[in-house]
Amino acid sequence: MTSTVTILIVDDEAAIRRLLHASLARASYRIVEAGSAREALAAVQIDKPEVVLLDLGLPDRDGLELIPVIKGAGPAVIVISARDATDQKVTALDLGADDYVAKPFDSEEVLARIRATLRHRLASETGIPVIRCGDVEIDLAARQVRKSGEEVHLTPKEYGLVAELAKSPGRVVTHSHLLRSIWGPGHESDVEYLRVAARGVRRKLEQDPAQPNLLRNEPGVGYRLMVSG
Amino acid sequence: MNDSGPYPGAMLSVAARQGRPRKGFLEEPPGRWPVPPPRVRRDQGTFAGYAVSLGLGAVVTVLGKAMFERGNITNIGLLYLIPVMLAATRYGMRTAVITSLACSLAYNFFFIPPLHTLTIQDPQNFITVLVLLGVAIVGSRLASRVRDQALLAQASAAQSSSLAGFARQLTGISAVDELSHLLCCEVSYLLECNTILVMADREQLTVRAAAPIAVRLEMLDEAAARWALDHDRPAGHGSDTLSAAEWLFYPVGSAGKTLAVFGLARSDARAAIRADQLPLLLSLLDQAGLALERIALEVEMSALDHVRERDRLRHALLSSVSHDLRTPLTTILGTLGAMHPTSAEQESQLAATRAAAERLHRFVANLLDMVRIEAGALDQKIEPVDLAEAVASAVHDLAPILHDRRVDTAIAHDLPFVLVDPQLFHHCLINLVENAAKYGGSDGAVIVRALREPTGLMLCVEDEGPGIPEEQQGRIFETFTRLEGSDRKGGTGLGLAIVKGFAEAMGLQVTATNRDDGQGASFRILFRSSQLRESPGE
Numbered sequence: 001m002t003s004t005v006t007i008l009i010v011d012d013e014a015a016i017r018r019l020l021h022a023s024l025a026r027a028s029y030r031i032v033e034a035g036s037a038r039e040a041l042a043a044v045q046i047d048k049p050e051v052v053l054l055d056l057g058l059p060d061r062d063g064l065e066l067i068p069v070i071k072g073a074g075p076a077v078i079v080i081s082a083r084d085a086t087d088q089k090v091t092a093l094d095l096g097a098d099d100y101v102a103k104p105f106d107s108e109e110v111l112a113r114i115r116a117t118l119r120h121r122l123a124s125e126t127g128i129p130v131i132r133c134g135d136v137e138i139d140l141a142a143r144q145v146r147k148s149g150e151e152v153h154l155t156p157k158e159y160g161l162v163a164e165l166a167k168s169p170g171r172v173v174t175h176s177h178l179l180r181s182i183w184g185p186g187h188e189s190d191v192e193y194l195r196v197a198a199r200g201v202r203r204k205l206e207q208d209p210a211q212p213n214l215l216r217n218e219p220g221v222g223y224r225l226m227v228s229g
Numbered sequence: 230m231n232d233s234g235p236y237p238g239a240m241l242s243v244a245a246r247q248g249r250p251r252k253g254f255l256e257e258p259p260g261r262w263p264v265p266p267p268r269v270r271r272d273q274g275t276f277a278g279y280a281v282s283l284g285l286g287a288v289v290t291v292l293g294k295a296m297f298e299r300g301n302i303t304n305i306g307l308l309y310l311i312p313v314m315l316a317a318t319r320y321g322m323r324t325a326v327i328t329s330l331a332c333s334l335a336y337n338f339f340f341i342p343p344l345h346t347l348t349i350q351d352p353q354n355f356i357t358v359l360v361l362l363g364v365a366i367v368g369s370r371l372a373s374r375v376r377d378q379a380l381l382a383q384a385s386a387a388q389s390s391s392l393a394g395f396a397r398q399l400t401g402i403s404a405v406d407e408l409s410h411l412l413c414c415e416v417s418y419l420l421e422c423n424t425i426l427v428m429a430d431r432e433q434l435t436v437r438a439a440a441p442i443a444v445r446l447e448m449l450d451e452a453a454a455r456w457a458l459d460h461d462r463p464a465g466h467g468s469d470t471l472s473a474a475e476w477l478f479y480p481v482g483s484a485g486k487t488l489a490v491f492g493l494a495r496s497d498a499r500a501a502i503r504a505d506q507l508p509l510l511l512s513l514l515d516q517a518g519l520a521l522e523r524i525a526l527e528v529e530m531s532a533l534d535h536v537r538e539r540d541r542l543r544h545a546l547l548s549s550v551s552h553d554l555r556t557p558l559t560t561i562l563g564t565l566g567a568m569h570p571t572s573a574e575q576e577s578q579l580a581a582t583r584a585a586a587e588r589l590h591r592f593v594a595n596l597l598d599m600v601r602i603e604a605g606a607l608d609q610k611i612e613p614v615d616l617a618e619a620v621a622s623a624v625h626d627l628a629p630i631l632h633d634r635r636v637d638t639a640i641a642h643d644l645p646f647v648l649v650d651p652q653l654f655h656h657c658l659i660n661l662v663e664n665a666a667k668y669g670g671s672d673g674a675v676i677v678r679a680l681r682e683p684t685g686l687m688l689c690v691e692d693e694g695p696g697i698p699e700e701q702q703g704r705i706f707e708t709f710t711r712l713e714g715s716d717r718k719g720g721t722g723l724g725l726a727i728v729k730g731f732a733e734a735m736g737l738q739v740t741a742t743n744r745d746d747g748q749g750a751s752f753r754i755l756f757r758s759s760q761l762r763e764s765p766g767e
Contacts, residue, residue, distance in 0.1 A: 082555035103559045
């Protein structure tokens with residue numbers, strides 16, 4: 001399946017493009033490169049990539065402006081940026097980016113993000129009702145969470161958090177998105193509700209709540225459900 | 230004017246403006262009137278009026294006489310209406326009445342039998358006299374009303390034109406002093422009085438302009454000015470408040486905010502302003518008030534623009550430097566990661582290179598953080614953060630540096646949340662844990678504990694190293710401080726300075742000391758109870 005997946009790398013640095021190209025090619029994706037916003041938009045139209053790896057610091061336009069345009073044309077967007085300001089990440093995600101990776105990045109991390117994004121696109125088409133994360137199973141159809149095969153009782157908000165994250169496994173979901181979809185509009189800034197639910201989920205599902213491998217926190221941005229495979 | 234105590238600030242502004250010719254400043258548009266124009270007291274009549282009217286009466290008499298001799302024309306008296314009407318419409322009532330009386334006498338003398346006497350036999354001739362008088366009075370009344378209306382229209386046109394002229398000049402002004410000077414000169418010229426503009430500058434009254442420039446205010450005038458400024462109502466000479474003052478002050482401002490007071494006075498102690506001049510003055514002051522507010526807003530806007538531009542540049546610079554430093558690092562780290570060593574020697578070289586690149590990466594991150602602290606460019610978003618979660622994230626992000634060093638955390642799951650900026654706090658934790666790992670002995674564990682304190686909550690990051698000598702505990706957070714004589718190496722001396730910088734920006738207190746329960750350093754962040762939020766139940 002992966003052989004047909006096209007990935008567009010947008011970065012003005014040839015060295016970064018080469019690096020990404022090498023690691024993505026090993027995973028047998030088809031690669032297209034663009035060095036500017038103009039080239040990127042042309043490539044989106046011509047090559048119809050499934051995923052765009054987008055650097056925000058482009059010479060001709062701010063990468064943030066590109067996100068809605070690219071998303072509008074269909075492909076998923078993973079932002080790869082050296083800007084580490086939290087608000088930039090949140091802005092990128094709010095503009096529709098599917099995920100982000102900070103520079104300097106680990107190639108494995110980039111591949112994992114691409115896989116998560118592709119899985120999500122596939123899942124939203126076919127609707128996979130059961131998500132597996134290590135020994136934890138999240139059954140969205142039955143509204144059930146099982147650990148080592150046994151059902152774990154979660155409060156409605158805890159389940160809401162797990163379910164909402166399970167809809168985008170492996171991808172970061174922003175605080176405001178989680179608060180809006182679980183607690184409803186108007187609660188976008190009540191971060192402490194989210195912290196309480198996250199604490200509960202970790203206590204009940206993690207092997208070691210002090211070193212969470214399931215529910216990962218992205219400081220100031222959101223949460224990520226780490227999935228296996 | 231009194232010399233008792235020159236007004237503070239007055240001399241300065243006067244000196245600054247000396248030698249500025251008034252006329253040059255007040256360019257007078259052609260055809261402008263002093264408003265309202267002086268009314269001519271026409272009721273008294275003028276010499277020319279009498280001469281013209283009575284002369285015309287004489288001409289009519291001569292003409293009538295010529296016609297009369299050709300035949301007895303009884304209606305000859307009607308001819309006398311001409312001079313009477315002329316006098317009534319052009320020269321006012323008194324001239325008209327005098328003319329009508331003169332004409333009656335002439336008519337009586339020359340045309341009514343018995344001729345050349347002033348006796349009247351026929352009562353019908355009385356009517357002629359009465360009609361002439363009536364025409365004189367009614368005609369002059371009507372004419373004077375029309376004339377008054379014309380004068381009024383002229384006056385209001387002149388007012389509008391001076392207002393328009395003033396408004397036009399105001400639009401080109403962008404300095405308060407220039408505006409003050411224009412207002413004082415304009416009103417002084419239009420109303421023929423002394424004027425002054427006073428503003429409050431940090432509770433101190435300051436004269437911004439005056440015309441003529443040498444005028445001074447006395448104690449009582451100052452009090453009146455202050456009262457007008459504070460109450461947004463007129464005060465001083467001829468008003469309800471402090472009427473013994475020499476000056477009369479009007480507030481100048483807009484939207485209910487008094488920005489200045491405008492004073493008027495006459496050297497001859499008459500009322501500073503006539504009732505009919507008041508609307509003009511108030512309109513002028515209204516316009517000046519609007520202009521003052523506009524100038525204040527312009528000043529505010531330009532200051533804001535300046536700050537915004539500086540912020541924009543700073544952010545642009547930081548993100549460009551960040552990009553320029555991280556891009557090559559990404560290439561290096563990525564390339565190293567993709568290399569496959571073929572021998573044990575290569576493998577160890579690769580590992581060492583990787584470690585060096587990771588250290589460079591951390592150094593760059595710290596350097597950028599330090600620049601942000603020193604530029605004061607920390608954007609904070611305070612929100613409740615779970616300590617356990619924050620520590621776990623920091624440990625996770627440090628994985629490439631920590632390798633297999635043990636990190637023991639002891640954070641109770643029911644602790645309150647701390648109110649911090651998540652990103653800045655994350656960087657604090659990363660630096661503290663990294664510091665503990667680096668200086669905590671070759672294989673000691675890093676211990677992260679949270680303790681409830683009487684005054685709040687304390688987070689300790691501790692190591693199993695040699696600890697910090699007492700005399701250096703205060704200095705350890707300074708930039709580029711490294712412990713002398715220690716085997717600590719590979720540090721940048723920036724990490725702890727960043728911890729302190731970020732923590733202080735969030736209002737947190739950090740201290741460095743040694744562990745109470747064994748050997749090793751202990752770095753502590755203290756959260757006061759106001760920086761905690763008890764976790765709500767679901």
